[in-house]
Amino acid sequence: MNLTDWLVILAIALAAILFFCSRGRRKGSLTDRTRHAHGTRLLLQAAFALWAALVMLDRSFVTPLGVAFGHAVSAHTMLATALALAAMGGIWSFRASRLLKPRRIFGAC
DSSP states (O other): OHHHHHHHHHHHHHHHHHHHHTTTTOOOOHHHHHHHHHHHHHHHHHHHHHHHHHHIOOOOOOOSGGGGGTTOOOOHHHHHHHHHHHHHHHHHHHHHHHHHSOSSSSSOO
16 A cells, blocks of 8 residues: 555544544543543554554565665564554553543442
8 A cells, every 4th residue: 555545544543533532521520531631642642553563564564665674674673563563552542441431439449
């Protein structure tokens, strides 16, 4: 895929995240609004990290001639970096989902 296509995919994903996270915003305490903003930011970071991992995999393995630094970096290094980015994206999305849920007022301790 062309790099322009990847940028359009990123823009659509980030716009969708911002749209759906802004719909759930309600008037609450400062703590709730801060948690929601922090969760939204983490979700945006996760989307960007997963997007970067996919672009790295596409540019290094699917179309290796499209990258100028393809010969300077080994395939194992590119795979390890993409795996690390995907892992960080998974961690950030998990933490964001925990922050975007409403807090329990009376929880079982």
